[in-house]
Amino acid sequence: MKKRKSHDNYNINMKLLDTFKSFEEFESCFEVYKNTNYVDYFIKDCKTLASINAKYPNGIMVTALIALKYYYIKFCCVHGGSHKNKLHLTNASHRNTMRQGCEAGIYLRVSDDGKSLVITKMTEIHNHEISRVLYSHLPNQRKINPAKKVITLELMDLKANKKMIQNKIMNDSGRIITLKDLSNIRTTARKHDSINNIVEVINKLKTKHNCNVEVSTDEANNFNGIFIQDRFIAESIHAFPEVVFADATNKLIDLRLPVYVLVTEDGNGQSEIAEIGLLVNEEEQTLRWFFKRLKNLIQFQLILGDMKERKVIKQVFPEVSLTICLFHTLRTINREITCDKRNVTHDERDSTKEIIQNLVYCKSEFTT
Ligand SMILES: [Zn+2]
Numbered sequence: 001m002k003k004r005k006s007h008d009n010y011n012i013n014m015k016l017l018d019t020f021k022s023f024e025e026f027e028s029c030f031e032v033y034k035n036t037n038y039v040d041y042f043i044k045d046c047k048t049l050a051s052i053n054a055k056y057p058n059g060i061m062v063t064a065l066i067a068l069k070y071y072y073i074k075f076c077c078v079h080g081g082s083h084k085n086k087l088h089l090t091n092a093s094h095r096n097t098m099r100q101g102c103e104a105g106i107y108l109r110v111s112d113d114g115k116s117l118v119i120t121k122m123t124e125i126h127n128h129e130i131s132r133v134l135y136s137h138l139p140n141q142r143k144i145n146p147a148k149k150v151i152t153l154e155l156m157d158l159k160a161n162k163k164m165i166q167n168k169i170m171n172d173s174g175r176i177i178t179l180k181d182l183s184n185i186r187t188t189a190r191k192h193d194s195i196n197n198i199v200e201v202i203n204k205l206k207t208k209h210n211c212n213v214e215v216s217t218d219e220a221n222n223f224n225g226i227f228i229q230d231r232f233i234a235e236s237i238h239a240f241p242e243v244v245f246a247d248a249t250n251k252l253i254d255l256r257l258p259v260y261v262l263v264t265e266d267g268n269g270q271s272e273i274a275e276i277g278l279l280v281n282e283e284e285q286t287l288r289w290f291f292k293r294l295k296n297l298i299q300f301q302l303i304l305g306d307m308k309e310r311k312v313i314k315q316v317f318p319e320v321s322l323t324i325c326l327f328h329t330l331r332t333i334n335r336e337i338t339c340d341k342r343n344v345t346h347d348e349r350d351s352t353k354e355i356i357q358n359l360v361y362c363k364s365e366f367t368t
Pocket residue numbers: 077078079080102103104125126127128
């Protein structure tokens with residue numbers, strides 16, 4: 001087994017049985033290897049020394065050098081794996097287009113004496129073209145540093161031409177960057193903006209849109225929910241308090257907070273929004289806070305969509321009749337009456353559904 005002398009002796013042709021005194025040493029060699037051979041890898045599998053020692057507290061690896069970090073680690077070419085392989089769900093669409101079934105890979109493990117990492121398997125045959133240009137277009141090589149990111153954002157805010165920004169960054173850093181990368185930087189930054197400026201949003205709602213806004217926070221001053229009502233909305237609930245419809249939707253806004261919408265029915269049978277709430281969670285306390293705002297306003301009936309927390313609502317409105325909306329009732333019936341669940345024939349299932357539908361839509365007790 002050959003020993004590596006020092007960091008200066010980078011072997012750009014890393015090979016089988018090469019040893020490393022630390023994971024850091026391997027990483028710097030690997031970096032040079034990747035950049036000179038124009039190949040890129042991802043970690044396919046690994047086990048850290050910490051985890052193996054936690055599992056076997058009396059095992060031989062307890063004395064292994066901490067700087068080795070891994071018990072074993074397996075790198076695969078970024079073009080490895082098949083299209084069906086969806087290990088990286090977060091980046092699936094992006095990564096899957098790169099999967100070409102390349103078998104190239106490097107496998108390192110701790111030596112028996114626990115003093116070094118050894119390359120015990122290495123395949124360098126790639127089934128795809130390898131070139132500097134292709135390499136520089138790979139996502140890992142296109143990453144830009146935070147300082148450059150700030151400059152990019154500033155330029156984009158000034159509405160600079162995207163092509164010009166791209167040109168500048170590529171010249172400055174000598175790296176490839178695509179127009180799509182630039183758009184992604186903008187989108188991620190925007191997400192951060194919208195998360196952080198709740199105070200700004202509330203002020204805008206109050207001053208610009210004349211809204212009645214209330215915010216609920218917990219003991220630690222964490223945001224729990226927001227209640228929004230503009231003047232027009234407030235009038236509608238006062239004018240038509242007999243029936244209020246309530247439902248929540250989870251996929252309306254980027255933050256995925258449940259959006260609660262309460263709607264009233266006006267004299268013309270038209271719906272009017274009565275209140276909007278963005279709630280961080282659907283726990284009793286939060287829901288109670290939200291519904292209490294309407295406490296003295298609803299007079300007869302509250303019609304609910306697909307809402308689980310009926311208990312809270314019953315507590316807040318004990319004297320109000322609570323109904324589940326027709327659409328959701330029919331949907332549930334549709335889901336529950338199946339041949340499998342009820343052990344009925346197709347004909348029986350269809351006729352049952354028809355009878356229920358006729359019952360639901362009949363105009364009075366006397367029509368059929
Ligand atoms: Zn490859």
